[in-house]
Amino acid sequence: MGAKPSWHRSETMGKAKHVARAADAEHRLVGKVAKNRDRAPVAALGFMSDVADQPPLVALSLATIAVGALRRRRDLARTGMRMLIAHALATAAKTVIKRSIDRTRPAQALKDGQHRAGPGSGDKDGDLSSFPSGHTAGIVSVAQAVAATKPELAVPARAGAAAIAAMLLPSGKHYPSDIAVGALLGWGADKVAGALVDAGDRKIGRFVARRADRLALAEAEAHPS
Numbered sequence: 001m002g003a004k005p006s007w008h009r010s011e012t013m014g015k016a017k018h019v020a021r022a023a024d025a026e027h028r029l030v031g032k033v034a035k036n037r038d039r040a041p042v043a044a045l046g047f048m049s050d051v052a053d054q055p056p057l058v059a060l061s062l063a064t065i066a067v068g069a070l071r072r073r074r075d076l077a078r079t080g081m082r083m084l085i086a087h088a089l090a091t092a093a094k095t096v097i098k099r100s101i102d103r104t105r106p107a108q109a110l111k112d113g114q115h116r117a118g119p120g121s122g123d124k125d126g127d128l129s130s131f132p133s134g135h136t137a138g139i140v141s142v143a144q145a146v147a148a149t150k151p152e153l154a155v156p157a158r159a160g161a162a163a164i165a166a167m168l169l170p171s172g173k174h175y176p177s178d179i180a181v182g183a184l185l186g187w188g189a190d191k192v193a194g195a196l197v198d199a200g201d202r203k204i205g206r207f208v209a210r211r212a213d214r215l216a217l218a219e220a221e222a223h224p225s
Contacts, residue, residue, distance in 0.1 A: 026175050052139035052164045057087050061142065078197060079149040083142045086186070086193035090141035093185045094134045103131040107172030133174045133182030136165045140186025141193070148194055161186075 050056070061084035068077030100120045108127040109115040116128065143161035147154035165183065168174040174182075 026177060052135040052161075054087075054091060054134075054138060057138050057142050058084065061087060075149070078201070079146060081200075082145040082149055082190070082193050082197045085196055086141035086145045086190040087138055089192055090137040090186045090189035091134065093189060094132055094137045094182065097132055097181075097185075098129045098134070101131050102128045103175075103178070104128055105130040105173060106175060110172065130174055131178045131181065132185060133165070133168060133178040135168060136161075136174070136179045136182030137185040137189070139164050140183045141189040142186075144187055144190035145193060148190065 061080050064080030064083060065077050066080075068074065068080055098120070101118070102120045103117045104112070104115050105127055117131070139161045143157040146157040150157075165179050168179060169176065
């Protein structure tokens with residue numbers, strides 16, 4: 001294959017420079033917010049954001065399914081299943097992107113005095129995995145699943161997700177763009193999860209209807225009028 005024309009290379013380099021400048025500007029902005037990250041109140045906020053980590057969210061989803069099953073609440077079990085699937089999809093998506101893009105977390109960049117943002121090396125180093133925010137992707141996916149299946153809980157679920165995402169800024173864990181993209185991933189993951197759960201519901205409904213028809217037919221044949 002021939003080499004790309006010089007104008008194409010120049011355009012690509014120009015876009016890369018714009019992205020780099022935007023990332024540096026965001027780093028300077030977050031640096032001002034996160035400079036007090038080690039102080040007790042801010043550190044406490046960072047600790048509270050761990051509720052959006054993968055194990056707690058998976059445990060919450062499984063507990064919701066279990067309670068629904070024990071109480072014979074199909075709607076509750078359905079909510080838990082949608083939460084679990086949405087979280088799994090959001091986690092998978094953020095993992096793929098994190099391995100494709102390296103970006104220094106704000107706290108580490110402030111410590112080292114150097115901010116790195118660029119194509120990923122596939123390295124799993126946590127200090128280079130700022131983009132996108134997995135915590136935000138996870139908590140938004142779960143909150144959206146709750147909001148979609150339990151509208152009466154939509155406001156507190158979404159407000160809680162927004163509050164947890166906001167805590168990631170002063171604690172120096174993420175940049176605004178990390179959080180924004182994470183939120184989009186979570187939103188999209190729930191949409192896909194909703195479609196999958198709805199398809200499963202329809203299949204189960206058809207199976208139950210066919211079974212009921214067979215039982216009714218058997219009953220009619222056993223006791224003809």
